[in-house]
Amino acid sequence: MITPALPTSPDESTTDWALAARGGDAEAVEHFVRALHRDVRRFVTSIGADPQCAEDLTQDTFLRALGSLHRFEGRSSARSWLLTIARRTVVDSLRYAAARPRLLDTDDWQSAAERAQPRGLPGFDDGIVLADLLANLPAERREAFVLTQLLGLPYAEAARVSNCPVGTVRSRVARARTSLIERLHDAEDPIPVGAAA
The missing domain is CATH 1.10.10.10 (Winged helix-like DNA-binding domain superfamily/Winged helix DNA-binding domain)
Structure with a gap:
């Protein structure tokens, strides 16, 4: 069960959750993942991951982090530690993709994917402009x-x-x-x- 002192910042609480999760607290694992999932996904998408693969890379980041949580000592914030893992996950993914042979090269795959996306949602156009x-x-x-x-x-x-x-x-x-x-x-x-x- 999580019993840390009242944190003064979100980074402190995520670090406390990571340390508690390291000790085997399943509830702390859930809090840790929920608190940082959006940031990791946004970061992974922004540094060059294919938006179609962003969720897979985000999950891979958390799998790597949870697998090496026993080595996390809290010397830095859990957020920066996790984003470092996310960066390595994307780099590894890009290296792997570059080494794989391409079987099929369809020129119009991107426009087909864009046509399948929902339109008219609040903030959709602003998000597209920012992404561009x-x-x-x-x-x-x-x-x-x-x-x-x-x-x-x-x-x-x-x-x-x-x-x-x-x-x-x-x-x-x-x-x-x-x-x-x-x-x-x-x-x-x-x-x-x-x-x-």
């Missing part, structure tokens, strides 16, 4: 932006997940913001009729 803008960022900038701005990790935690200095993360986030703002302005400013000639 993020997809156009270089991978390192996209990863830093998603970790800090979408998932809310502190820069030091994001640096641990990305395995780079904090200053590099700050620089990548600043450059990502600048690029996103420029692209938004470009998309909003119509091209004058006479300027196209």
Whole structure:
């Protein structure tokens, strides 16, 4: 049964749950997974995983994490530890996919998948725009932006997940913001009729 002191932040509570789960508390495992599932899925999707495979990679991340939970000592937050595992899971998946032979290459698979998606849901178009803008960022900038701005990790935690200095993360986030703002302005400013000639 979970009996940690009142946590002061969500990261502390997830770390407490991870430590309790490490001790065999099944309820703590459930809390740990529920608390971080959305962040892991968003992170996995944003760093290059095929959206069709994102849920599988998210589950694989949790399987890896739960399998190595006995080694988690709580020196960092459980959230950053789990996102580091998620990053490795995506990298392993991409390496595996690159090494596999392709049996069938269908040109129109992406448009068929897009047509099958539900339309008209609140926020759907905004989500598509954000996904397109993020997809156009270089991978390192996209990863830093998603970790800090979408998932809310502190820069030091994001640096641990990305395995780079904090200053590099700050620089990548600043450059990502600048690029996103420029692209938004470009998309909003119509091209004058006479300027196209």
